[in-house]
Amino acid sequence: MTQGRNQITAWLLLLPAVVLLAAFTHVPAVMTLFNSFYNTPRGVRPAKFVGIGHYTDMLSDPVFLAALKNNAIYAIGTVPVAIGLAMLMALIVNSSIRGKAMLRMSFFLPTILPMIAVANIWLFFYTPGYGLIDRFLGMFGFAERNWLGDGSTALGSLMVLAVWKEAGFFMIFYLAALQQISPSLGEAAALEGAGRWYFFRRVTFPLLMPTTLFVLINAIINSFRLIDHVIVMTRGGPDNASTLLLYYIYQTAFRFWDTGYAAALTMVLLALLALLAFVQFGILDRRVHYK
Amino acid sequence: MSVSALPQPLQSREQSFWHALEVLGCYLLGALWILPLLYAVWMAFHPAGYEVRLDLTAPLTLTNFIQAWNAAPFARYFLNTFVLISVILVSQFVICTLAAYAFARYDFRGKTLVFMLVLIQLMIMPEVLMVENYRTMVKLGLVDTVWAMGLPYMASAFGIFLLRQAFLTVPKELDDAARVEGAGPLGVLLKVYVPLSRPIYVAYGLVSVSYHWNNLLWPLVITNSVSTRPLTVGLQVFSSPDQGVQWSIISAAALMTSAPLLIGFLLFQRQFVQSFMRAGIK
Numbered sequence: 001m002t003q004g005r006n007q008i009t010a011w012l013l014l015l016p017a018v019v020l021l022a023a024f025t026h027v028p029a030v031m032t033l034f035n036s037f038y039n040t041p042r043g044v045r046p047a048k049f050v051g052i053g054h055y056t057d058m059l060s061d062p063v064f065l066a067a068l069k070n071n072a073i074y075a076i077g078t079v080p081v082a083i084g085l086a087m088l089m090a091l092i093v094n095s096s097i098r099g100k101a102m103l104r105m106s107f108f109l110p111t112i113l114p115m116i117a118v119a120n121i122w123l124f125f126y127t128p129g130y131g132l133i134d135r136f137l138g139m140f141g142f143a144e145r146n147w148l149g150d151g152s153t154a155l156g157s158l159m160v161l162a163v164w165k166e167a168g169f170f171m172i173f174y175l176a177a178l179q180q181i182s183p184s185l186g187e188a189a190a191l192e193g194a195g196r197w198y199f200f201r202r203v204t205f206p207l208l209m210p211t212t213l214f215v216l217i218n219a220i221i222n223s224f225r226l227i228d229h230v231i232v233m234t235r236g237g238p239d240n241a242s243t244l245l246l247y248y249i250y251q252t253a254f255r256f257w258d259t260g261y262a263a264a265l266t267m268v269l270l271a272l273l274a275l276l277a278f279v280q281f282g283i284l285d286r287r288v289h290y291k
Numbered sequence: 292m293s294v295s296a297l298p299q300p301l302q303s304r305e306q307s308f309w310h311a312l313e314v315l316g317c318y319l320l321g322a323l324w325i326l327p328l329l330y331a332v333w334m335a336f337h338p339a340g341y342e343v344r345l346d347l348t349a350p351l352t353l354t355n356f357i358q359a360w361n362a363a364p365f366a367r368y369f370l371n372t373f374v375l376i377s378v379i380l381v382s383q384f385v386i387c388t389l390a391a392y393a394f395a396r397y398d399f400r401g402k403t404l405v406f407m408l409v410l411i412q413l414m415i416m417p418e419v420l421m422v423e424n425y426r427t428m429v430k431l432g433l434v435d436t437v438w439a440m441g442l443p444y445m446a447s448a449f450g451i452f453l454l455r456q457a458f459l460t461v462p463k464e465l466d467d468a469a470r471v472e473g474a475g476p477l478g479v480l481l482k483v484y485v486p487l488s489r490p491i492y493v494a495y496g497l498v499s500v501s502y503h504w505n506n507l508l509w510p511l512v513i514t515n516s517v518s519t520r521p522l523t524v525g526l527q528v529f530s531s532p533d534q535g536v537q538w539s540i541i542s543a544a545a546l547m548t549s550a551p552l553l554i555g556f557l558l559f560q561r562q563f564v565q566s567f568m569r570a571g572i573k
Contacts (some may be wrong), residue, residue, distance in 0.1 A: 009476050010397035017390035020375045020446035025412050029421035092317045106325035112556050114505035116523045117545035120530050121331045176568040223414055228507045253422045254512055262422045269419060277414045
């Protein structure tokens with residue numbers, strides 16, 4: 001077969017994927033940038049060029065700033081906790097404890113259920129006075145609280161749900177990594193009289209590092225991408241106390257129909273994701289190997 | 292190899308006490324994690340009066356499920372979800388297989404660049420670009436169709452990457468042998484690569500099905516009628532707070548919409564976990 005024919009075959013094989021990816025990822029990303037410099041057409045009035053107007057508006061938009069701050073708190077609050085728990089769960093499930101299958105099921109089950117379904121269930125748990133959490137705390141004499149309706153607890157309540165939902169998913173990656181670690185390492189360490197904590201700190205944890213970095217990036221992406229629970233439980237409220245960036249984009253585009261401003265907001269999200277991509281492929285890849 | 296699996300030669304009384312405490316802690320964590328779901332099951336199978344009364348003599352009932360089923364067109368939503376995930380899965384298998392084959396076994400100009408461009412989608416999922424994708428669907432006249440829900444996901448970077456990795460492990464000799472016997476590129480792909488990568492297809496299939504069964508945001512944006520809405524959007528419409536539905540009925544609806552995944556998982560737990568692990572290792 002000639003080199004030329006090979007080239008044509010390769011491109012024909014790629015054609016459907018390339019067309020679809022271009023149509024729904026690359027072109028929209030470029031168009032988002034383009035549209036972010038125009039305001040939203042209203043009725044007969046066409047879109048007008050506003051330059052960086054949307055971006056300067058953003059700096060004085062309290063909802064955007066709140067969304068950015070909330071998203072940062074959300075990521076910083078959920079990601080390390082979920083990763084720590086995931087590692088712990090994987091160690092438990094990979095140990096010689098009795099009832100491993102049951103434990104694994106209980107950790108993993110939340111991750112395969114729709115976020116919308118579990119968010120509805122948790123909505124009940126958070127119900128002031130009547131819900132499970134207030135009933136439980138009531139036994140210890142705590143007053144009832146409007147968990148989702150109070151600006152100081154709304155975001156935290158969403159974060160607890162997110163950790164519960166995601167930890168089991170990340171556990172799977174750790175479980176896979178743990179099973180690749182040779183048992184002879186543990187035997188050798190035991191012969192040397194190394195304690196379990198010492199062994200974890202000096203052997204297991206470093207060997208899990210590539211997994212941790214991989215999970216870390218994915219967990220951060222998820223914290224920007226998943227807003228189903230915001231839609232169900234708080235709708236960003238009260239007073240934007242629990243709004244996240246993608247939720248604000250959703251609201252701006254499909255509630256207020258201000259697509260020009262939504263495009264500019266999307267650019268901020270794209271910039272953040274690009275930064276993450278840069279960190280992953282540019283810096284961390286020196287240590288993480290995709291064979 | 293885990294820490295707690297280390298042999299413990301010196302088992303003093305104090306040590307076994309700490310060990311027991313540790314085991315107890317593990318079970319507590321497991322119980323805590325399953326509790327919300329168990330509670331949802333409790334609410335769904337008991338009359339509304341027992342929502343917050345844990346009485347073991349409470350009568351079991353299916354009323355909540357029946358009421359939920361009759362309160363919204365869930366049968367239609369089930370059908371819509373089923374059609375949606377089938378369309379996506381079949382298209383993903385075909386499109387990703389072809390692309391993965393090109394990346395694994397062909398040399399062509401710009402290969403590295405195209406591969407990088409594909410990988411971008413791992414970071415920028417279609418829902419992030421929903422504003423622009425919505426505009427595209429309006430132009431194509433596809434709003435509120437199964438195609439609008441599915442098209443952005445069909446060329447999945449994750450699938451292409453996963454299958455490429457699998458194809459790379461197929462010995463080149465098998466490829467050559469099939470070609471000597473006169474098989475064309477597609478013949479080799481179907482006779483050699485696809486059968487040898489079956490576990491990866493199962494893994495990718497399970498991940499994809501559970502992702503799209505659960506997906507809410509993009510379908511919520513792009514659908515507006517009962518005849519296209521998938522289960523997740525249907526549940527969202529059904530349980531909106533202003534509807535004032537009882538908690539026990541909402542629980543029943545939530546469990547009902549997750550039931551096929553839940554039952555599938557409980558039956559094939561091993562395969563599920565292994566598939567997710569396989570998809571995760573890369």
